Amino acid sequence: MDNVLELQNVSKIYGSGRTAVKASDSINLHVKPGEIVLIMGPSGSGKTTLLSMAGLLLRPTEGxxxxxxxxxxxxxxRRMAALRLRSLGFVFQAYNLLGALTARENVELVLNMGGVKGRKAQERAIELLEMLGLGHRLDHKPADLSGGEKQRVAISRALANDPPLILADEPTGNLDSKTGYEVMELLCCGLGRDQGRAIVIVTHDHRLRDIADRALWLEDGQLGDGDGRFDPRKN
Ligand SMILES: Nc1ncnc2c1ncn2[C@@H]1O[C@H](COP(=O)(O)OP(=O)(O)O)[C@@H](O)[C@H]1O
Ligand SMILES: [Mg+2]
Structure with a gap:
């Protein structure tokens, strides 16, 4: 089976001349269906840049x-946008939910954009939110939800169009460690790996290594083997 995602010698340079920053330096990353990959590294090492290129939100300079x-x-x-909708789900630290919409409507909106409309979208949104334990919060707005609940709505939304790849940028960054672990366990085990979905997670949370298949270490834009060069003291 093909890799879900392949970055081949990908580099990203922001700006030019004296102020140029090489945020990604010849990165190679292959992710298989159902694989859970962690990317760890210090602040400013290029994690968000890497994930943004994988998410087709940012074009590489090379590769x-x-x-x-x-x-x-x-x-x-246009093709990028269509592919993002079909093949990718995003989960962010700040949840990025629409405050004027209820939990159900936040999920429905993404279903609608993916071509699922009306009652079908409603039913699918409810089914997803129930799977994430939010059956009793369908009509709540984000402001009336806890952090863990908001992140579960965001995960429902990321799963809405059943994408083969989910990208998560510090998804537990605003949650206490127990809640963060529980939410990620739900995503990775039940809704990720078991359904052949791949998940790439940028995180500082070492506990997530228990859930992941492998952890990679990013430093100065270079991606190394987490098991060979991993140094927890740097975090
Ligand atoms: N839009 C941008 N323009 C210029 N430099 C940027 C931009 N985004 C990020 N950078 C720089 O690229 C490097 C990597 O940033 P980032 O990918 O956000 O790292 P991380 O997510 O690991 O903290 C940093 O030096 C940052 O200052
Ligand atoms: Mg970042």
Whole structure:
């Protein structure tokens, strides 16, 4: 089976001349279906840059990106957007939910954008939120939810269009460690690996190594083998 995601010699340089910053330096990353990969590293090491390129939100300066067997590096804006909707789910530290919408509506909106409409979208949103233990919070707005609940709504939304790959940038950053672990366990074990979905997680949370298949270490834009070069003192 093809890799869900391949970064081939990917580099990203922000700016130019004297102020240029090489945020990613010849990164190679292959992620298989159902694989859970952690990316760890100090602040400013290029984690968000890497995830943004994997998420087709930022174009690399050099290198190729392949997704589900297809080279997508040169896709235009419209094809990128369609592919993001179909193949990718995003989970962010700040949840990024729409405050004016209820939990159910936040999930429905993404379903609608993916072409699932009306009652079908409603039913699917409810089913997802129930799977994440939020059956009693369907009509609550984000402001009336706890951090863990908000992140579970965000995960429901990321799963809405059943993408083969989920990208999470410090998803437990605003949660206490127990809640963070529980939420990620739910995502990774039940809804990720068991369904053949791959998940790439940027995190400072060492406990997530128990859930992941491998952990990689990023430093100065270079990706190393987490098991060889991993140094927990740097975190
Ligand atoms: N839009 C940008 N323009 C210029 N430099 C940036 C931009 N985004 C990030 N950087 C720089 O790139 C490096 C990596 O940033 P980032 O990917 O956000 O790291 P991390 O997520 O690991 O903290 C940092 O030196 C940061 O200052
Ligand atoms: Mg970051």
């Amino acid at each position: 190729r990106i392949r997704m589900v067997g297809e080279d997508v590096t040169d896709f235009g804006q």
